Structure formats: structure tokens, C-alpha cells
Amino acid sequence: MTLKVYNTLGRKKEEFKTLHSGKVSMYVCGPTVYSKAHIGHAMSALVFDIIRRYLEYRGYEVRHVMNFTDVDDKIILRAKKMGVDPFALGEGYIHEFEQHLKDFKILPATVNPRATHEMPEIIEMIQGLVDKGYAYQVDGDVYFRVEKDAHYGKLSGRKLDDMQAGARVDVDERKENPMDFALWKAAKPGEPAWESPWGSGRPGWHIECSAMNLAYLGEQIDIHGGGNDLIFPHHENEIAQTESFTGKPFARYWIHNGMLQLMGEKMSKSIGNLVTIEEFLSLHSPDVLRMLVLNSGYRNPLSYSESILDQVESGLERLRGGMKCQLPGAKGASEQCLKDLAAGIERVKTGFVEAMDDDFNTAGALGGLFDFVKVINQARAEGATDAELKSARATLCELTSVLGLTLEKEKTGSAQLDGVVDLLIEIRRDLRANKLWVLSDKIRDRLAAMGILLEDSKEGTSWRWQ
RNA sequence: GGCGACGUGGCCAAGUGGCUAAGGCAAGGGUCUGCAAAACCCUGAUCAUGGGUUCAAAUCCCAUCGUCGCCUCCA
Numbered sequence: 422m423t424l425k426v427y428n429t430l431g432r433k434k435e436e437f438k439t440l441h442s443g444k445v446s447m448y449v450c451g452p453t454v455y456s457k458a459h460i461g462h463a464m465s466a467l468v469f470d471i472i473r474r475y476l477e478y479r480g481y482e483v484r485h486v487m488n489f490t491d492v493d494d495k496i497i498l499r500a501k502k503m504g505v506d507p508f509a510l511g512e513g514y515i516h517e518f519e520q521h522l523k524d525f526k527i528l529p530a531t532v533n534p535r536a537t538h539e540m541p542e543i544i545e546m547i548q549g550l551v552d553k554g555y556a557y558q559v560d561g562d563v564y565f566r567v568e569k570d571a572h573y574g575k576l577s578g579r580k581l582d583d584m585q586a587g588a589r590v591d592v593d594e595r596k597e598n599p600m601d602f603a604l605w606k607a608a609k610p611g612e613p614a615w616e617s618p619w620g621s622g623r624p625g626w627h628i629e630c631s632a633m634n635l636a637y638l639g640e641q642i643d644i645h646g647g648g649n650d651l652i653f654p655h656h657e658n659e660i661a662q663t664e665s666f667t668g669k670p671f672a673r674y675w676i677h678n679g680m681l682q683l684m685g686e687k688m689s690k691s692i693g694n695l696v697t698i699e700e701f702l703s704l705h706s707p708d709v710l711r712m713l714v715l716n717s718g719y720r721n722p723l724s725y726s727e728s729i730l731d732q733v734e735s736g737l738e739r740l741r742g743g744m745k746c747q748l749p750g751a752k753g754a755s756e757q758c759l760k761d762l763a764a765g766i767e768r769v770k771t772g773f774v775e776a777m778d779d780d781f782n783t784a785g786a787l788g789g790l791f792d793f794v795k796v797i798n799q800a801r802a803e804g805a806t807d808a809e810l811k812s813a814r815a816t817l818c819e820l821t822s823v824l825g826l827t828l829e830k831e832k833t834g835s836a837q838l839d840g841v842v843d844l845l846i847e848i849r850r851d852l853r854a855n856k857l858w859v860l861s862d863k864i865r866d867r868l869a870a871m872g873i874l875l876e877d878s879k880e881g882t883s884w885r886w887q
Numbered sequence: 888g889g890c891g892a893c894g895u896g897g898c899c900a901a902g903u904g905g906c907u908a909a910g911g912c913a914a915g916g917g918u919c920u921g922c923a924a925a926a927c928c929c930u931g932a933u934c935a936u937g938g939g940u941u942c943a944a945a946u947c948c949c950a951u952c953g954u955c956g957c958c959u960c961c962a
Contacts, residue, residue, distance in 0.1 A: 432891085452962070465962035495960065577957075583889050584958070626960085648962030649892085655961090679892085680956065689961055716911075717900055721893075722955065729899055732912040736899090739911075742925075776901090784901050788910035795927090802927055858921060865923080876925050883925095 424479065426644075427720060427780045429652060429675040430576050434780055439643045440673065445481045446638040447473065448672070450630060450647035450655070451533070453490040454514035455499050459695040460710060460725070461681040461688045462518075463525060465648050467711055468678040468719045470527040470825055472646075475777050478823045486637045487530040488630060489515050491537050492623055497612055507613055508537070521698045525707045526825055532637050536629040540615045543624045543632040546666055547604045547617075555665040559595045561607030561620040567600045570661045576675060577653035602658055604628045627658040634663065634671075645672035649720075650687075652677060679722045688725070696725075705730060708826055712737045715783040715824055736791075737826070743794035743817050744828045747807045750880025754805035762805070765796035766816050773820050783824065790820060842873060846882050849875075 424437040439445050449469045452462050466487075473483050491511035500507035515535075522529070536543070547563055550556040555569050567573045567581060574580055584600055593599070603625035608614035614621040624632075634642060640663075647656065656675065663671045680687040688695050701710060712733040717723060754762070769789050776785035797813050821828055845864055852861040865875045872887045 450962070453960080455960095459962090462962050468962090493960080578890060579958075580890090646962095650957065650961055653890090653957060654959090678962070680962080682955075685954070687956065687961090713899090721900090724899070726898095729912090732899060735913090736911045745925085748926090782901075784899095784911095785909075788901065791910050798926055853921080856921070862922075869924090874924070877920070877923080878925085879919075885925095 422774060422778050424778045425780055426674050426676065428673075429649075429677050430672075432578075435674070437674070439481070440641055443480065443482060445476050445483045445644060446642040447476075447483060447485050447644040447646065448630070448634050448638055448642055449485070449487045449530075449645075450651055451487040451489050452514075452518060453493055453495060454511040454518065455493070455495040456514065457697045457699060458514070458518050458521060459688055459697050460701050461648070461695070463521065463698050463701070463710060464681045464714055464723060465678050466522060466527050467525060467714045467825070469646050469676075470525075471711075471715070471719075471783060472644075472676070472781055473528060474823050474825055475781060483531075484638065485528075485530045486532045486534065486633065488633050489518075489533060489535045490626065490629065491515065491535045492613055493536075493626055511537075517699075521702075524698075524702060525711065526827065534633045534637060536624060536633075537613075539629060539632050539636060540624075542636045543628055544605075544615075544617050546632045546635065546662070547624075547628060549666050550604065550662065553665065555662075556604055557597065558619050561605075561622060562595075562603055563605035563619055564596055564601040565604055565658065565662060565665075566597060567602070567661065568598050570665055572664070573600075573661050574657065576657045576660055579653065579657075602627065602654065604662070627655055628662060630655075631659050631662045631666070634659075635667075640667040640669050640671075642672050644674045644676055646676040646678070649677035649679060650689075678719045681723045681725050683725050687722075705734070708737060709734045711825055715787055715826075717784055719781060719783070736787075740790060740794060740817075740821060740826070741828045743797045744814055745801065745885065746883065747805060747810060748801060748878055748880060749883050750878075751801075751804045751806045754800050754803045754809055758800050758803045758805065759809060762796060762800045762809070762813055765793055766813055769793035769816060769820065773823075777823075786820075786824070790817070793817060842868070842884055846875065846884065850882065 425434045426437045427434045447469070449465075452458055469485075469487075473485055476483050489511070492507070496507050496511055500510045503510070519533075547556060550565065551558065551563065554566070556563050556565050574584075581598070581600060605617060605619055605622050605624060605628075607620055607622045612623070614623055634645075645656065645659075660671050682688065683694050683696065686694055709730055713725070713730060714723065716733055716736070769792070772789035773786050776782040776789060779785070793813075794817070797810065797817065800813070801810060818828060845868065849861045849864045852864075868875060868884070869887075873884055874887050875882055875884050
């Protein structure tokens, strides 16, 4: 079976072939750190975390780079407004974001470079572009000459002529072409600045990613990812810069996730309709957002609302239910039942790979997992023992962890607490035997309030953490 | 105005030329149960609309309506 990936460059699914056998180099655009991150950023990070986990499951060694843009106009503006140092401002948001990544169980990237730490590389690259005639200097600014790049527009499917016709940007008369974009911006007094051959200034937005790619992954990479709002101009410009500089094709696969939609509109800092990651985590467990992401195709817009979150949370609970222990008094399942269970294991494994191989079809993969949970539940209901359920549970656990989900709740109790709960269950059993429903229900309700769920069955009572 | 994506049962959402259109949530009926919870069994869509191509279309083409994204900072 082969993995197929939808490539924005070409707008179709392609067979996934890496530059170096068994290895994947992947660069994902991280946030610009000028304010608190919102769940749209989390979505993007989750999408690429899932992709990475699956690639590793398929046996690839993944070198994963995610940057932080820690110097740009917005950061400077905001820092000025707040009267704080722009670097300190960015630093704070970076720390916060890194904590969020941990909360969401997003595997740490191999490297997290920052624009401000890569100045020599950035300047060197700009100089190279100037030397080759792809860039020119005006009053301390340096611009990329788009007309010099015959392929400009190939990623976003735009033509220079069309864009010029519809351009709404204020035309900067100093530019040769209105679409020329800044590689280097001259600094105004009081702004963060670095010395360069063109005077003191700071890098433009796009060049940092090109420089960091070059520094940490090389001239050519396998996957370049980010939100689909970055296709133009950011990624288009990255391609232009890097390919003009190296003379080689840059990224083999361009992967873009869809936007998270709140009330039918893109969640974004500028519109202001956002839910910060902090707010989300105060209300929900991290896996709920991951589940929401998994439930649909990564390229589609993702509908977000509290009621949809409730829905996926219930679904997550169902998956977790597959991990439950045998029923009290389980005597072993029938031969046929165990056969079905074994067949279910094979089916879910092949189905999972089949779905994920098709451009990371996580929704399809989840469907198979839900089917599998049903098979497990059927076996349990028929009396399968823990020993008989063991390999099925291991399979469920393995596959869900490829998606980054954690099904088993961390134990919050202790052996002593377990003993106390067992004692209460025993007392309750006696109460029930004497039809003292008020007292027995009180025990159940009070335990439930503490997060301990009792489940009665004919054979006895079992319990679990909620 | 230009470019692109999308419109599948109440909700979320797979499937993109061919067996009975996955799965989850919600709803209804049933089994179990003192009640509850969990679990199991059963029940619903012909795929925005109108044309067309084809032996065959949700899946390809055209038109219409609607939604969204990008074209300016944006995951």
C-alpha cells in the first residue's frame, strides 16, 4: 500500500515519495507571537502532529521544524502600545505556546527556530538574492523582484497580470512592480534592528522561513505545511525566494489545513472572533479538540461550536469505553465470539492504514475504530475476560495513540482508595439486597460527584473514573 | 473584479464513476435493570437546484442559488 498526499502545488493527490528513503523533512509555519494563541493555531499544530505521528507509524524518521516569528510589525506595534520590550513580549507568548503544545500532547518539533536567532543566515540569503539580480535595494529596504521569477504564482494559481489588475494595495512608487515584496525593511528610530549591508533594519516576513528551512532542513525538503491562509502570499513568496536562491525545486509536498470556523466565519486575530487556547482548556480536555480535528478532513473548514464539542466528547467517551475491563463475573466468551474479535483486530488494522494512506483520512480511520469498539463491546457483553480482551485492547490503544489520543485515564487514586471504593460497593450491595434504595443511591450519587462511576450488572458492580 | 474550496439524514462528517451512501452525536422503539448509567439489538438520507455526458454519477461537465477562504497581517 502506498501513502497518497494532496499537494497544493498541483491540486491533486500524489504518491508520497521522499527525497531520502525512510526520512521525511517537514517544515510547518508556526505563529507570529504578538498575542495569545487561539484554537485555530492549535488546530494547525494538531493536524501536523497527526501527520507526523502517522508518518512515524509508517516507519519514517521525521525531522520536524516549526518556527516562531518573533519580530514583525505587529509585535513592535503592540509592544509599543503596552510600553514593553518587543522581545520580552514575544518571549512570553512563545513560552505560553510551548506549554499549550504540551497540553495538547503535540510531539515537540526537532527544532523550533526563531527569526531573531537567524539574522546572519537571513542576511546572507538576501545578499545572495541581490547578487543574482532577484532583489534590489531602495532607501535601506530590499525588495524581491517578482518579474524575474518566471514561475511566480505557481502555488496559488495566480498570474502577475491578474493581480496587478485587481491590486488594492497602496502602490509604493519606489517598487519596480507593485507585487514586489520586502526582504528587508529599514528600521525607524526606536525599533528593533540589526546591522546589514543595507543599513540597520529587520527581515521581511517571508525570508525568515526560507532562511530557516535552508539552515535546518537544507535546500530541498519533503513537506512544507501551514494553514491555507498562508498559501498566498507567504508560501508563494517563500518558493520564489528559495528557488531563486538555490536554483532547485523547494518543497515536494505543500500541505495546507483548512480554517477553523466560528459561527461560519474564519477565526482570526484581526476579526476578533476568537477563542484562545487558554479559554478552551479551561472548559475542555485537550483530547476533545484533537477529536474534533480527527472527525473531519484536515483540508476542510472545521466547524466549531460548544454543541459540536459536546458531540465529539461523547464520541471520545465511546472510544474510551472500548478499554473497559471485563464485566463482573465474566466466564469467557464463545469460540465464535473470540473468532469475531480476532477478525476485528485484523480488519481495524488494515482499515486504519488504508484510510490514513489516503491523504490522512482521519475521519475514515475513526469510523473503523468505532466499528472495532463495537466488536470489543459485543465480546465483553458476551463474557469475554480481560485475558481474552487483551490484544484487542492493545490494538485499540496502539491505533488511537497514532492519532495522538489517550484512552486510558491517568490513575488519580491509589491502592488504598481502590480498597475504600470496593468497600463502599460491598456495603451498597448489602443495602440493595435489602432494597434500601435511598442509601444505595446516595452512595452511587456521591461517588459520581467525585468522578467515580458505578455500573451495575446482573453479576455485580464495577466502577471506573469518569 | 480575479483565483480557489465547499454544499451528503436533526447536528458533525466519510465516501469523488458501479455491491444494500461509513462512522459519531442526538432522537424513537426494544433487551438488561429497583432506578440510573453503560452496553447490545432495531429504526431514518438518493447526496443544494436544473440540465448534460455515460450501460452506470453523490462522485465527471455546464448553469443557477448559497456558504467560505485568499487577493492586505493571519494557522
